[in-house]
Every structure is written in structure tokens, then in C-alpha cells.
Amino acid sequence: MKTKDEVMEIIILNRQGMGIRAIARKLKISRNTVRKYLRNQILPSFKRRKQKLSKLDNYKSYIEERLRNSKNLKIPATAIYKEIKFLGYKGKTTILREYIHKIKKVIPEEIIRFETGPGEQMQVDWASFKKGKLSAFIAVMGYSRKAYVEFVENEKLETLLNCHKNAFEFFGGIPKNILYDNMKTVVIKRNAYGEKKHQLQKQFRDFAKHYGFIPQLCRPYRAQTKGKVERFISYLRHSFYNPLITKQDDIDISYLNYLTKIWLEKEANIRIHRTTKEKPQILFYKEQDHLLTLPFEYNYSIPEKFSNQEFLKNLQHPLSIYEKLTKEDAI
Secondary structure: OOOHHHHHHHHHHHHOOOOHHHHHHHHOOOHHHHHHHHHHOOOOOOOOOOOOOOOOHHHHHHHHHHHHOOOOOOOOHHHHHHHHHHOOOOOOHHHHHHHHHHHOOOOOOOOOOOOOOOOOEEEEEEEEEHHHOEEEEEEEEOOOOOEEEEEEOOOOHHHHHHHHHHHHHHHOOEOOEEEEOOOOOOEEEOOOOOOOOOEEOHHHHHHHHHHOOEEEEOOOOOHHHHHHHHHHHHHHHHHHHHHHHHHOOOOOHHHHHHHHHHHHHHOHHHOOOOOOOOOHHHHHHHHHOOOEOOOOOOOOOOOOOOOHHHHHHOOOOOOHHHOOOOOOOEO
16 A cells, blocks of 8 residues: 555646556556556545553643642652552653653743732832842832832841831831741741741831831742732843943942932833733822821830830820730731
């Protein structure tokens, strides 16, 4: 039996005017064979070879679902092997590893957006520049996406608190909650007093009480929890810092912050945001009314002669938001 290509060639040569004898001579086949395929004028049918089933086939849907729901935590192939072996898998780990490596490239990472109401949340993070010699404090309002940026030379606690104060003044108020990752200057130990009751750094805890906001920590291994500030960091780096630094390598930090302020006002906070489809500054007009009022200047050294209760009476903010505290150190 001739292949499809060979039969097609016989038919095409004949339609081009070539006779049976000439086709047989050209293709080095018998004239009877040429007559046979020209008589039928159809291509021969071939049975499709049955695809050999893999021992893993019956477990592929389970493996895909398992990886999808892993919440970005790494699950080794050996652990999945034990699970599917319990379900009846008879194969080896080699084809399992190959399959996991293959589908990890095509299974999209699940993205969950955490939207908050006006004035409810601000996300804060550090970004490193100049190979760690320069840092940027970034604060993004959760509802409007309006951002504040300040370049500094270190990430010490005092610097962090000063950046917070400058951000509050920039926004003209204070959000009810501020979201962080595991900054050493913010948290000493996660869940120290129970689920979501973390041991905060003492001075930072006092700072939060003074300004009236509740510190929150994002879930471990879930960068999307504070995705708003993460995405802004990328935007800051590629749309502002990199283009600027390629033109002027050595730039004074004061001048850099001056240019940053202009960029925030003239570009970053008035662009159409990709998610909200609105300008951050326009949405912020609505959000600003929901912010807490700025208190008096924070004093780093709290007088020892004041008890906690006496000192807190002097604060301008109601303390109802701290009713959830079970201990003074826990939030």
C-alpha cells in the first residue's frame, strides 16, 4: 500500500497530463498500481495507531487540581507520589516529576484581588535600589491607589516612623488599617498571642496607637495580599527610577525626592489605573473624607511618669478600635 503522499503524487501527475506508462516509469512502480489508484481517485485510509496509555493518565486531573490549590506553597513530587499511590497509582516517580515540571509552566497562578472601602487600608513596603544602598518607602491607599514615595538611605525603625508621618501628612489623614509584610521593625513574632495576634515591635506599637491605625500582616507566601503596593513598586522602578538614573547616575537624595514628588503629582497619581479604570487622585477625593484626623506630633520618648491609661487620655483619637486587644503587646 502506498502512502498518502505517493497516491497524491500519482493523481496530480495524471491530472497534469501524464499517462499511466509515464507515471509508472517516473515513480518506478507498476502500471497496474497506477491504474488502481487512478481508478478510485481516493486516498487510501490508514488506521490510526492507538495511543499508548500512561499509568499517570487517570491521576493527571488530581495532580493539576492539587497544584492549583497549593496556595503557592511548594509541594514536592515525592509528597504527591505518596498521595496518588494511595489512590492506586502503579507507576514510578520519574514520569510524575516530568509531568509536574510540564504543567507548572501552563497552570496560571491564581490571583485574588483584595478590594477595600475608602479609608479602610493602606499598603506599605520597602523597595531596594542601587544594590541595596538606597531604599524607597512606598505607601499605597487601597481604595484609590494614590501613592506616596520617599527615598531614604536606610530602613531603620526611626526612618520607617518618619516616613509614615510624612505619608500621613501627604494624604492629609490616616487609614484605619495598614498592611505590612514581615518587617523586622514592625513585627517581632507572628501569632505570638494566638491567631492573628502578633507581637509587634514596642515602639512601633506605640506609634500605631498614637496615630490610631491598626497594623495588619499579610499572609506568608501570598505576595498578592499586598499586590497593590507590589505592583506600584514595579511601576516606580520601570517608569520613574530606571529612566531617570540612566540619564543621571549620581543624584542627590534630596533632589531625587523633589523629582519624585513632581512625578507623583504630574504622572503617577493622575494616570488611568489599569484595575480601577480611574485616576487615583480623583478616587482619593472620595477616600480622603474617610481618613482619621491627624493627631499632634508623635513623641518618641513617652514620659515614664504617665501610666498607659493616663497617657492615652491625652490622645485625640477614640480608642474603640483597640477593644479587640487581649494584651497590650498584641494586635
